[in-house]
Amino acid sequence: MAPISLKWDQDSLLENKFVRDEDERPKVPYNQFSTEIPVISLEGINDGEGAGSRRAEICEKIVKAFEDWGIFQVVDHGVDARLLSEMTRLAREFFQMPTEEKVRFDMSGGKKGGYIVSSHLQGEAVQDWREIVTFFSYPLKARDYSVGLISPKSGEQLLRNIARHMDQKVVVNHYPKCPQPDLTLGLKRHTDPGTITLLLQDQVGGLQATRDGGESWITVQPIEGAFVVNLGDHGHYLSNGRFKNADHQAVVNSNTSRLSIATFQNPAPDAIVYPLKVNEGDKPIMEEAITFMEMYKKKMSKDLELARLKKLAKDKKENLEKEKPIENIFA
Numbered sequence: 001m002a003p004i005s006l007k008w009d010q011d012s013l014l015e016n017k018f019v020r021d022e023d024e025r026p027k028v029p030y031n032q033f034s035t036e037i038p039v040i041s042l043e044g045i046n047d048g049e050g051a052g053s054r055r056a057e058i059c060e061k062i063v064k065a066f067e068d069w070g071i072f073q074v075v076d077h078g079v080d081a082r083l084l085s086e087m088t089r090l091a092r093e094f095f096q097m098p099t100e101e102k103v104r105f106d107m108s109g110g111k112k113g114g115y116i117v118s119s120h121l122q123g124e125a126v127q128d129w130r131e132i133v134t135f136f137s138y139p140l141k142a143r144d145y146s147v148g149l150i151s152p153k154s155g156e157q158l159l160r161n162i163a164r165h166m167d168q169k170v171v172v173n174h175y176p177k178c179p180q181p182d183l184t185l186g187l188k189r190h191t192d193p194g195t196i197t198l199l200l201q202d203q204v205g206g207l208q209a210t211r212d213g214g215e216s217w218i219t220v221q222p223i224e225g226a227f228v229v230n231l232g233d234h235g236h237y238l239s240n241g242r243f244k245n246a247d248h249q250a251v252v253n254s255n256t257s258r259l260s261i262a263t264f265q266n267p268a269p270d271a272i273v274y275p276l277k278v279n280e281g282d283k284p285i286m287e288e289a290i291t292f293m294e295m296y297k298k299k300m301s302k303d304l305e306l307a308r309l310k311k312l313a314k315d316k317k318e319n320l321e322k323e324k325p326i327e328n329i330f331a
Ligand SMILES: O=C(O)CCC(=O)C(=O)O
Pocket: 171, 173, 187, 192, 199, 201, 206, 207, 208, 248, 249, 250, 259, 260, 262
């Protein structure tokens, strides 16, 4: 893929390609934090099992959080804080490099993973205000060290603490500060496709969630060292819809850049996706069992179709508006 050159220009107005339709623009400021998303401590999770145990109590909180928002924050998770701050430091160092340097790590030459400016779905008219680095961490055969960004050793402890038997992808998101943050999004509204996502965010703020289809939004309060845990589409299907797939987006601001590191736990591409259990009297939310790859493709084509219909409607409206003066003349 040819590198797209882009200046994150602070002084100028926002380029048109980043301007969102009014209905998609941020409704709540990046730093107006809500405490609605529960914070769950894993302290004592291994001290016994069964009714009344600390483990049972934690499980209950997680179930409730997934039924409610599909999101919670986890603290006392046991991942070394020094490791997390080192990851963050290295990521910041990378994004501070000039664009010419960064694009040397792009995905050209068939590399799996690497640097991308403003990833967005093909066919979408508006771009996200972000740059990312992707690294495929599991299965081991998916790792491509020729990407040149991440040494085989770094992050190992973090990875050891999270699902090993699934596919795993790490995406480092960098959102440069933005001259007109009210008109754009760092990352447009979406649900993550996989089972579960762990997100490490800095203290700036910008992750937002909705549970009424985008009518109202809350900004997740950043907590030092915590992971935001998002349930993805696969998790939603597994639970036959009982658990919500977190509906979220990232907004940007004009004061400071923001960094977040997302670790996506996904089923293997050929894994079968179907609810684990369907309670008596309930209907399964999936018509048939499909592979994760099929599920992912369906989602992507649905998103593209929605974007296409939206663009069509917009073009039609603009054309009608252009015609109006003529109608007025003949009225
Ligand atoms: O940067 C954030 O807060 C959100 C990132 C995210 O949702 C993603 O990478 O899928």
